[in-house]
Amino acid sequence: MIKVTVYNEYVxxxxxxxxxxxxxxxxxxxxxxxxxxxxxxxxxxxxxxTVEELTDELLYDTDVLIWWxxxxxxxxxxxxxxxxxxxxxxxxxxxxxxxxxxSKPFTRLMGTTCSLCWRExxxxxxxxxxxxxxxxxxxxxxxxxxEEEMYGERFDxxxxxxxxxxxxxKGGEVFRSGCCWSKGLGRIFYFQPGHESNPTFFIPEVQRIxxxxxxxxKPLYRQEKIDCPWTESPEAKL
Ligand code: ZN
Numbered sequence: 001m002i003k004v005t006v007y008n009e010y011v012x013x014x015x016x017x018x019x020x021x022x023x024x025x026x027x028x029x030x031x032x033x034x035x036x037x038x039x040x041x042x043x044x045x046x047x048x049x050t051v052e053e054l055t056d057e058l059l060y061d062t063d064v065l066i067w068w069x070x071x072x073x074x075x076x077x078x079x080x081x082x083x084x085x086x087x088x089x090x091x092x093x094x095x096x097x098x099x100x101x102x103s104k105p106f107t108r109l110m111g112t113t114c115s116l117c118w119r120e121x122x123x124x125x126x127x128x129x130x131x132x133x134x135x136x137x138x139x140x141x142x143x144x145x146x147e148e149e150m151y152g153e154r155f156d157x158x159x160x161x162x163x164x165x166x167x168x169x170k171g172g173e174v175f176r177s178g179c180c181w182s183k184g185l186g187r188i189f190y191f192q193p194g195h196e197s198n199p200t201f202f203i204p205e206v207q208r209i210x211x212x213x214x215x216x217x218k219p220l221y222r223q224e225k226i227d228c229p230w231t232e233s234p235e236a237k238l
Contacts (some may be wrong), residue, residue, distance in 0.1 A: 002214060003042055008026055009069040011071055013196070029045070034211070038211060059087040063092065081103075093187050095190075097191055114156055117151070122170050128164070136165075176192075180216075189213040194206070
């Protein structure tokens with residue numbers, strides 16, 4: 001079994017009725033539902049109000065951590081972000097969705113600003129530019145998202161090890177929408193679609209990509225944090 005933990009800050013859904021109407025169980029609930037329908041995947045969810053549950057114990061018991069956040073990145077304690085960073089370096093998989101580009105764990109892992117340009121309310125065509133990649137299996141040449149937030153270049157990230165999807169927007173912009181990296185022993189996937197007011201996580205291709213990414217990011221080898229030479233914080237060496 002692949003053990004997945006989904007972190008969603010779960011603030012928009014509680015504060016904005018329009019977002020709650022799209023995701024009545026929260027974005028984390030939607031992701032847990034479609035991932036949990038697979039026989040080889042079990043899912044736990046954590047939100048900002050329960051973020052202290054992201055302990056070493058839970059992270060050791062997590063093969064792949066999925067992260068969605070937007071307006072409350074700053075409310076995630078630094079020590080939890082550092083803990084996530086260290087577990088990725090030791091082999092845990094990490095999937096950052098949409099506005100998680102500015103989350104503390106993702107910017108820590110990338111080591112860059114991860115800034116980009118954006119505009120709400122555009123149409124997106126997601127191009128599969130690496131059809132041989134495990135994350136692209138079952139996805140055609142391209143698929144459409146009727147309404148999605150435009151994210152545009154330059155996306156300030158380290159050059160991805162593999163670029164699987166390229167997003168094109170009606171406004172003319174393009175974006176590196178599906179990017180893979182290895183950091184330490186961990187595998188990282190960033191996927192751009194997933195604005196909170198659009199039903200993007202109900203789209204079959206989006207669900208297939210995230211499911212494929214979970215299987216791709218699952219660690220094949222994992223090191224105990226205490227022995228891992230790629231962790232950096234003093235806490236990790238205790
Ligand atoms: Zn957004």
